[in-house]
Amino acid sequence: MASFSPQPQDISSIEVSERMMKKCEQQDFPCINVSYEDFDRICAQELCAPIRASQIVNECSFCVNIPVNEGLSFGDLKTSDYLKGLNKKIGLYHLWIDYDECEDHDTNTLLCVYVGKGFAKGRIMDHINKKYSNLTKLDTLFCSFYECSNRIAKYLEQLFLDLYKFESNENENRGASHLFAVWNKQRYLHGTEIQLLADIASRKDGFGRIVESCIISDG
Numbered sequence: 284m285a286s287f288s289p290q291p292q293d294i295s296s297i298e299v300s301e302r303m304m305k306k307c308e309q310q311d312f313p314c315i316n317v318s319y320e321d322f323d324r325i326c327a328q329e330l331c332a333p334i335r336a337s338q339i340v341n342e343c344s345f346c347v348n349i350p351v352n353e354g355l356s357f358g359d360l361k362t363s364d365y366l367k368g369l370n371k372k373i374g375l376y377h378l379w380i381d382y383d384e385c386e387d388h389d390t391n392t393l394l395c396v397y398v399g400k401g402f403a404k405g406r407i408m409d410h411i412n413k414k415y416s417n418l419t420k421l422d423t424l425f426c427s428f429y430e431c432s433n434r435i436a437k438y439l440e441q442l443f444l445d446l447y448k449f450e451s452n453e454n455e456n457r458g459a460s461h462l463f464a465v466w467n468k469q470r471y472l473h474g475t476e477i478q479l480l481a482d483i484a485s486r487k488d489g490f491g492r493i494v495e496s497c498i499i500s501d502g
């Protein structure tokens with residue numbers, strides 16, 4: 284019986300190109316050396332102490348993943364517990380949803396859906412209650428926060444709005460491209476607040492041990 288088989292050189296050239304391409308490149312979002320070129324250039328021109336976008340979205344000292352679906356929360360942790368570290372803090376915050384995962388570089392890529400500024404805790408709570416509660420398709424909302432004065436936060440928020448498009452920002456959002464963050468596994472899975480959350484959970488009903496064991500088992 285006759286059967287078709289591809290030319291040997293075709294197979295090998297495909298295999299070589301697939302070996303050379305990392306997973307994130309095949310999925311159209313290279314996760315290494317992410318460029319925020321326009322943001323960084325404008326900031327450098329306009330601020331005497333410029334801030335890089337990557338400092339704000341990838342290296343900030345506060346980030347959490349908040350289970351919007353309450354069934355996924357540890358113990359009795361409430362949304363406000365996840366944001367407790369933001370009490371009375373002013374700055375710039377971003378809300379993110381999952382976008383992609385790259386096993387080759389051990390990273391997760393997030394897509395930004397909202398940028399805001401001011402007293403972050405109350406505003407994020409308000410935003411989650413109005414827009415993200417009871418969404419069956421969304422289990423987790425990620426939140427990052429960059430602390431700065433309200434005046435600088437206003438500037439940074441406007442620059443993000445001018446350059447990027449956010450599905451949940453309705454006003455003054457002239458930007459067109461998507462804003463992505465790339466986080467390592469530790470930041471993605473546990474955020475920066477895991478110890479605080481473990482303390483809160485253990486005081487509530489003993490669920491702190493579960494959170495603690497997550498930290499240990501994931502290194």
Ligand SMILES: [Zn+2]
Pocket residue numbers: 305306307308313314315385387388389390
């Ligand atoms: Zn990658």
